[in-house]
Amino acid sequence: MTGNLLWPEYSAPADIAAIEAVPLAARGLPASTYALLVRAATTWPGRTATTVLPEAARWREPEQRTFAGLLGDVHRYANLLHEIGVRRRNAVALISPNTADLVPATLAAQLAGIAAPLNGGLSREHLAQLLRRSGARVIVTAGPELSVATWETAHALAQDGQVDALLVLRPTGATGPAPDLPNLPGVRVGYLAELAAGQDSSAFLGEPPRAEDLAALFPTGGTTGAPKLAAHPHAVEVADAWMLAANSLLEDHDTLFAALPLFHVNALVVTLLAPLFKGQTVVWAGPLGYRDLPLYGEFWKIVEHHRISTMSAVPTVYAVLAQCPVDADISSLRFAMVGAAPLPAAVRERFEAHTGVTLVEGYGLTEATCASARSFPDVPRPGSVGQRLPYQRMKTIRVREDGTWEDLQPGHTGVLAISGPTVFSGYVTGQDEHGHVLDGLGKLVDGWLDTGDLARLDADGFVYLAGRAKDLIIRGGHNIDPALIEDSLLTHPAVTAAGAVGRPDPHAGEVPVAYVTLAAGSAVSEQELCDWARHQVPETAAAPKTVTVLDALPLTDLGKPYKPALRADATRRELTEALAGLPGVLDVDAEVDDGSVIVVVRTSGDADEPAVKAVLDRYAIRWRLAGAS
Numbered sequence: 001m002t003g004n005l006l007w008p009e010y011s012a013p014a015d016i017a018a019i020e021a022v023p024l025a026a027r028g029l030p031a032s033t034y035a036l037l038v039r040a041a042t043t044w045p046g047r048t049a050t051t052v053l054p055e056a057a058r059w060r061e062p063e064q065r066t067f068a069g070l071l072g073d074v075h076r077y078a079n080l081l082h083e084i085g086v087r088r089r090n091a092v093a094l095i096s097p098n099t100a101d102l103v104p105a106t107l108a109a110q111l112a113g114i115a116a117p118l119n120g121g122l123s124r125e126h127l128a129q130l131l132r133r134s135g136a137r138v139i140v141t142a143g144p145e146l147s148v149a150t151w152e153t154a155h156a157l158a159q160d161g162q163v164d165a166l167l168v169l170r171p172t173g174a175t176g177p178a179p180d181l182p183n184l185p186g187v188r189v190g191y192l193a194e195l196a197a198g199q200d201s202s203a204f205l206g207e208p209p210r211a212e213d214l215a216a217l218f219p220t221g222g223t224t225g226a227p228k229l230a231a232h233p234h235a236v237e238v239a240d241a242w243m244l245a246a247n248s249l250l251e252d253h254d255t256l257f258a259a260l261p262l263f264h265v266n267a268l269v270v271t272l273l274a275p276l277f278k279g280q281t282v283v284w285a286g287p288l289g290y291r292d293l294p295l296y297g298e299f300w301k302i303v304e305h306h307r308i309s310t311m312s313a314v315p316t317v318y319a320v321l322a323q324c325p326v327d328a329d330i331s332s333l334r335f336a337m338v339g340a341a342p343l344p345a346a347v348r349e350r351f352e353a354h355t356g357v358t359l360v361e362g363y364g365l366t367e368a369t370c371a372s373a374r375s376f377p378d379v380p381r382p383g384s385v386g387q388r389l390p391y392q393r394m395k396t397i398r399v400r401e402d403g404t405w406e407d408l409q410p411g412h413t414g415v416l417a418i419s420g421p422t423v424f425s426g427y428v429t430g431q432d433e434h435g436h437v438l439d440g441l442g443k444l445v446d447g448w449l450d451t452g453d454l455a456r457l458d459a460d461g462f463v464y465l466a467g468r469a470k471d472l473i474i475r476g477g478h479n480i481d482p483a484l485i486e487d488s489l490l491t492h493p494a495v496t497a498a499g500a501v502g503r504p505d506p507h508a509g510e511v512p513v514a515y516v517t518l519a520a521g522s523a524v525s526e527q528e529l530c531d532w533a534r535h536q537v538p539e540t541a542a543a544p545k546t547v548t549v550l551d552a553l554p555l556t557d558l559g560k561p562y563k564p565a566l567r568a569d570a571t572r573r574e575l576t577e578a579l580a581g582l583p584g585v586l587d588v589d590a591e592v593d594d595g596s597v598i599v600v601v602r603t604s605g606d607a608d609e610p611a612v613k614a615v616l617d618r619y620a621i622r623w624r625l626a627g628a629s
Contacts, residue, residue, distance in 0.1 A: 010390070011248035013379055013460050019246075019390045024421055029242050031211040032234035034074075034111045034204070036241070036276050041071035044252075044279035051306065052100040054173040055286035056295035059302055063100040063172050067279065070104055072201035077108035077192060079199040082206040084138060084165050084188065086113040089435035091134040091217055094262070095120045095127065095154055096142035097287035100172040101192060102262055103272065105140045111204055114436075115216040116229070117263035120150035123538035127153060131162055133229055134217050135431050140192060143168040144179050146287060158187045167192040172286065211235040214436065217428060218265055220366040220479065229428040230366045231438050239421040240369040241269050243389040245277035249334065249377070252278045254309035257302070259285035259295070259317075264477075266339065269370035270312050283308065290317045296324050304328035312337040314477030315347050315620070316507055318359060322350040335360045335377045339385075339477075345617040361385045363463055367449055368392070369422040373463045381462050388461040392420040396457055397450075405445060413466050413596070416455040417448045424449075454596055466596040466622070471563050473502040473512050473542075480542045482563075485514050488536035489547070492529060494522035499553050500544060501563055503570035506578075506618035513570050514544040517552060564592040571597050571621065578615050583608055599623035 005027050008019045030036040040049070045068035053059045065073065086092055092109035093116045096102050109115035116134040118127055120142065131139075141154035146169055158166050165188040170178055181189050209215065215237050217229040258271035275282050283306045286292055290313060295302075299321060302308070309332055318338060333355070339362040348359050363373040363385040372394070373386035381387075388394045396414035397405040408414040426438030443450050454466040473480040482500035489498040497517040502510030516529060529547040537543050554565035568590035576588045584607025589600045599621055601612060609625065616623045 007246060007248075009248055010246045011376070011378075013376060013387050013462070015248075016387065016390050016461065024239065024391045027242070029238050031238070032110075032209040032213070033107060033215055033237055033273060034208055034234075036238055036273065037067075037071055037074060037107060040276040040279055041067040043067075047279050048281045049276075049279075050100070050103055050282055050284060052098075052103070052172045052284040053286050053302075054171060055288070056292045056298050058173070058286075059298055060305075061173055062283075065100070065104075067276075070107075073101075073104040073196075074107045074111060075201045075204055076196040076199040077105055078111040078204050078206070080167070080192070080196040081108060081112035081138065082204070083199070086138055088113060088207060088209065088213055090114065090138075091116040091136040091436075093118055093131055093134060093136035093139045094141075095139055095150055096169050097147055097150070098259075098262055098267075098284055098289060099142070099146055099169050099287055100284075101169050102140075103284070105167075105169070105192060106262055106268070106272070109140065110215045110234070111209065112206060114214045117216070117268070118219060119261070119263045119539075120147060120153065121539060121541075124153050124156055126538045128157060128160070128162060130219060130229065131157065133428055135436070137162075137164040138167065139163050139165070140167045140169065142287075143170055143181070143191070145174060146171045155182070155184075158184050158189070163187055165189070167195065209234050211238075214425070216268070217436070218366050219263070220427075228441075231425045231428060231436060232369055233425055236369045236422045236424065237269060237273060239391070240371055240389075241273035242277060243391070243422070244270060244274040244371055244374070246390070247374070250278065250280065250309060252280065254278075255281045255283060255306055255332075257283050257285070257306075257308045257311035259289040260312065260314075260477075261289060265364075265366050265370040266312060270337070281306075290314075296320055299324060300326050300328040300330050303330045303333050307332040309333065310335055310337060312339075314338065315343045315509055316476045318343075318351040319347045319507060322347065322354045326355060330355065330357070333357050337362060339363060339371070343620060347618075349617070363465070365451055365453075367424045367443060368418050368451070369424065372418055372422065384458075384462040384464050386463060388418075388463065389422075392418055392422060394418055394457055394461065394463065395448075396455060399450070403442075405448075410457050410459055413454055413456045416451045416453045416457075416463065416465075417445075418451060419448045423447065471501070473500070474509060475502070475505075475511055475541055476508040478541050480512055480539075482512070484537055484539070484542050485512055485533060485544055488533050489514055489516055489529065491536060492524070492532050494518050494524045495529070497553050499561055499563060499566050501566045501570055503545065503567075503574050504619040504621050505574070509620055512542055512544045514547045515550050515553060515566050515569075516547060517550055564597065568592050568597045571599060575599050575601070575616070575619070575621075575623075578618075579612065582611055582615070585612060596622065600626055602626045 049067040049070045050065045051062045090113040095118045142150040144151045215234040216232045220230045260267040335358045358377040361375045364371040375386040396408040426440045429439045430437040485500035486498040500514045503513040505511045534543040554562040572590040579585045584604045586602045
């Protein structure tokens, strides 16, 4: 494939027209993630592909793989999976924090079958549901050295009869004998690297995947308590990875830093697949990733040592880094990517002023593979999360009462819809003799994906988000289904109705809070309900910060729950508390404008407006100041 076809100039917003003048099919993209890896290993066999840190405190003791070595391990692991019985339509669950062997294991699962990366922090019951939905009978799991909790969960799932094989991962750089593993009747249990040691590393012995074959099943948040798995064919993952790799700001010898967990699509697409296109090295943090607190004390030294060019993280990470003294030469860090949650203006300003590094926002969702919009560090568009990526189409719509769509003109706020080569195939709803049964579940209409996000588009294809039409709560980049909280509260005998929403938070972007109504005569307190929910929800991050008792939950004219009113109330309460004590602040209100919440702060003439604005800019919210009436 010719370089100019594969790598058009893509450094400014105006470049998108020239890029799209060439059909995507003419660019000669690899057919699968496996073909992408083979291309990298053939082109740069001796170049370092991955540098994985054992943990922040031991960052000078990494485990490295060349591109050729990575391909060899992928062959070994995929051949083991094939020997066990994994075929093209079989899912392989991966439940582990990041470790050196998880990278090739993930690619091997996509080669031999279908990767199903799952969050080991979910409850055992939730993971069991996802396993049944995916059909996975083989689990690649963290061992007892790497994560005791994850190992115990995987072991329990195997004891319950849901698993045929447990392939166990050790920590990065593990030395000495591995702990003995238990014998489980009917279940193959062993360390992945040991079991695969004798497998052929030169080729895959099974059928390689085609572009239309499924590569991965990714859990995604929804508006019901039932787990959803979004199906990604190989072609959509490769296309999205290329759209990111085509960024002319990054060169072949650049180095990326990765610390998001591999059960997150950002980690897979942005920091694993995209770098394969240009043979870029990726430095992976230890198993705790950005949750490893010592990492922040060492971070700038790591950037200097490895000459990190860019990184990808959520806003909370940059909020912390903005407070860490820059004690090293970080001139190699040209820009930093941010997404997965709204970016507060104050976080951007503090990080960029502190480091001199530009934050480049992006936008995406699992149902569109990962990324759908990107910003340009040299061409800022304040308020925008970026321009649509090449070959992806965007429009805003109004969803009528009967469910049909009305297209809106550019500049008008509506629900954002996306079409193009990165839109997923649907959610897994079952399995039959042909494999996984997929359904758009109302999110796909004539090839267009209803993102559930409110936005407006300008004439250049830049996206300006205006809140969410969907109810999903995003806490520090982690998706929380409000139904998990609502269902937990509804198990309390005094609760008659429940609604959970995100409350703005200066650190996590938003945190979950809940509102309930109670049966007549009930004397349960709000704190008791909070404690109840904390013990009932299937994941710690979903435990509501507060539970507020109302006489009635807000409804639409048609009698449906009206979440924007709850979000407005939660926002008003948070900002009232945050602004308390500032001179001249008379009151705080929150209005709903076409589904989006706007904070209105009424001030008197003696108000310290810079101080008020400084507080408001800590949050990813829309706001305005109003004088006293």
